[in-house]
Amino acid sequence: xxxxxxxxxxxxxxxxxxxxxxxxxTAGLIPLIEQDFGVTTPLAAQLVTxxxxxxxxxxxxxxxxLPAHRxxxxxxxxxxxxxxxxxxxxxxxxxxxxxxxxxxAGLAAGTYLALGIAAxxxxxxxxxxxxxxAIIMGGMASGTVLGVPAGLWLADHLGWQAALxxxxxxxxxxxxGLMRWLPALSPVAQSSLKQKFAILKDAQVVRLLGISLLAxxxxxxxxxxxAPLISAYTEHNVTPFLWVWGVGGVxxxxxVGSLVDxxxxxxxxxxxxxxxxxxxIALPLALSLNPWLALLxxxxxxxxxxxxxxxxxxALMKAREASxxxxxxxxxxxxxxxxxxxLGAGAGGVWLSLGWPVWGLAVAAGVIGxxxxxxxxxxxxxxxxxxxPVRRGGV
Numbered sequence: 119x120x121x122x123x124x125x126x127x128x129x130x131x132x133x134x135x136x137x138x139x140x141x142x143x144t145a146g147l148i149p150l151i152e153q154d155f156g157v158t159t160p161l162a163a164q165l166v167t168x169x170x171x172x173x174x175x176x177x178x179x180x181x182x183x184l185p186a187h188r189x190x191x192x193x194x195x196x197x198x199x200x201x202x203x204x205x206x207x208x209x210x211x212x213x214x215x216x217x218x219x220x221x222x223a224g225l226a227a228g229t230y231l232a233l234g235i236a237a238x239x240x241x242x243x244x245x246x247x248x249x250x251x252a253i254i255m256g257g258m259a260s261g262t263v264l265g266v267p268a269g270l271w272l273a274d275h276l277g278w279q280a281a282l283x284x285x286x287x288x289x290x291x292x293x294x295g296l297m298r299w300l301p302a303l304s305p306v307a308q309s310s311l312k313q314k315f316a317i318l319k320d321a322q323v324v325r326l327l328g329i330s331l332l333a334x335x336x337x338x339x340x341x342x343x344x345a346p347l348i349s350a351y352t353e354h355n356v357t358p359f360l361w362v363w364g365v366g367g368v369x370x371x372x373x374v375g376s377l378v379d380x381x382x383x384x385x386x387x388x389x390x391x392x393x394x395x396x397x398x399i400a401l402p403l404a405l406s407l408n409p410w411l412a413l414l415x416x417x418x419x420x421x422x423x424x425x426x427x428x429x430x431x432x433a434l435m436k437a438r439e440a441s442x443x444x445x446x447x448x449x450x451x452x453x454x455x456x457x458x459x460x461l462g463a464g465a466g467g468v469w470l471s472l473g474w475p476v477w478g479l480a481v482a483a484g485v486i487g488x489x490x491x492x493x494x495x496x497x498x499x500x501x502x503x504x505x506x507p508v509r510r511g512g513v
Contacts, residue, residue, distance in 0.1 A: 123241040130234040131257030133292035137227035138261025150278040169224035174456035177228025178449040187305035193233040200226035201289040208279040236445035252375025263364030330454040336487040337423035339462010352409035366420025374425035383433040399484035402477035
């Protein structure tokens with residue numbers, strides 16, 4: 119008898135691979151799109167904005183309004199919408215339509231990921247939930263590291279539309295598999311929209327979202343400025359450094375799952391935040407000594423930066439398990455990540471416009487990462503007396 123839980127998890131991860139591609143490939147397609155439609159670079163760049171804003175702001179609302187007793191249909195419906203929006207993007211006749219389809223794709227992507235993590239977590243044995251979430255987040259990381267270069271290669275040879283067709287194809291394969299293997303999901307309690315967003319009154323949820331926000335400001339915010347940071351120390355092409363960061367992200371996403379199933383969220387998160395901060399602060403020093411030596415903190419930065427969202431999503435699902443709205447908590451977590459990325463990029467831009475040294479960005483990012491400990495450690499004292507989540511799975 120096949121392990122349905124594992125098959126479903128892998129299929130959801132395949133869909134996450136496609137949305138990982140969709141989240142980052144558009145930035146690389148901008149030169150081709152602006153040439154094809156005869157638009158300026160700033161206008162073409164708004165395609166990325168349309169996707170990310172819809173993902174960050176629209177998906178929590180969509181998750182909240184979807185009927186709680188139709189979780190399977192909602193998950194499949196969002197994947198259908200994602201596949202369709204990317205296909206329509208590939209045949210869009212003008213920038214207005216393309217912008218609209220990218221926004222729809224972003225909305226569907228964020229909603230699908232939240233519902234997918236929730237569905238896979240509900241089907242998995244309790245002692246394997248961390249591993250399950252790690253596979254899905256690893257799929258998304260792989261879509262960024264492996265899928266985006268593949269999509270851009272196709273775009274260079276067959277046109278920018280080919281990258282979007284590839285995303286649609288991968289999403290369609292995941293959809294067909296889920297239609298075959300995803301079982302009916304037990305309904306959760308019905309509640310009003312106002313009751314659902316009362317989740318933001320949950321102190322544990324707010325603390326977890328705060329950790330994700332600060333980590334995103336530090337990690338994703340600094341990633342925006344990796345090219346000028348590397349270029350300040352060496353004339354080497356920045357591409358190898360970007361690849362190493364991405365490979366670290368894939369490894370970290372997959373490998374952290376077994377740790378999440380063994381140790382408490384606070385232990386894992388504390389360790390990750392410390393390693394993230396140390397890797398960011400050490401980066402300028404490593405670059406000054408030898409640019410290739412910087413590959414060590416960069417791969418560690420990528421690994422722990424991506425890995426953090428596995429224990430975060432696992433903790434959010436557990437915190438709201440009794441209320442049945444863990445999928446909404448995950449959607450809010452994704453919003454915190456995108457908001458943190460935008461805040462980090464904006465703050466970094468101000469930093470450089472003031473003429474301050476680029477190496478200071480890495481140090482500042484490391485300090486911001488350490489600030490997350492101020493949220494994480496009180497969580498340990500606040501919850502340890504109630505649930506004692508020291509170890510799971512009999513270890």
